[in-house]
Amino acid sequence: MTSARRILVVEDDAAINEAVTLRLRAEGYVVDQVWDGPAAVTSCSESTPDAVVLDVMLPGYDGHEVCRRIQAEHPVPVLMLTARDDESDVLAGLAAGADDYLTKPFGMRELVARVAALLRRVDRAPVLAAERGSRVYKVGDVVCDTGARRVTVSGAETSLTQTEFDLLACLASTPGQVWSRERLLSDVWDWPGASGTRTVDSHVKALRAKIGAHRVRTVHGVGYALEPL
Structure with missing residues (x-):
């Protein structure tokens, strides 16, 4: 039996954090919750999640700094959440190492679909590499x-x-x-x-x-x- 994938949710808004966590758990994921930047870096180091849902605006380190730190230690798919639909903000997140982004407010179905797509890409990478050489x-x-x-x-x-x-x-x-x-x-x-x-x-x-x-x-x-x- 395949073990459930572990997702880290990093969001300082308690209501959003809880809503995202509950929805991902309902989809069968194991979910860890943290509410600030330093805790996110520590959690990634200790639990090595399969994917991270990461807010940009956080206490301690902002999401861009968190992304840079966790990618430097252990590359992991990151879905970044941003409250600003601003191109420079989006590009800053991608430059920091995020794989995808969602602009608030977002639908839970879309968030779940994005997380699932990130995980599928990780799974298929070695298969495609073997097939293509x-x-x-x-x-x-x-x-x-x-x-x-x-x-x-x-x-x-x-x-x-x-x-x-x-x-x-x-x-x-x-x-x-x-x-x-x-x-x-x-x-x-x-x-x-x-x-x-x-x-x-x-x-x-x-x-x-x-x-x-x-x-x-x-x-x-x-x-x-x-x-x-």
């Missing part, structure tokens, strides 16, 4: 090694989150070919049939900030392509 994509001066999960740009190693790496690997597999937002949602986020195109756009902007904006071409109304410059 280790490949090295070279697109201009960008080198993406899927076996080692390493990226270099102009010879310098570049640190990417799991989502950013998977996004780049998709684009690099077919240089110059346009990937629709819907296909990226299906292949990278494992959301077939979803319409969360803003999620794709935000992650592309975060990826551009790390590898150079000119390397990813936007095809308006369609999607994105990695250009062999």
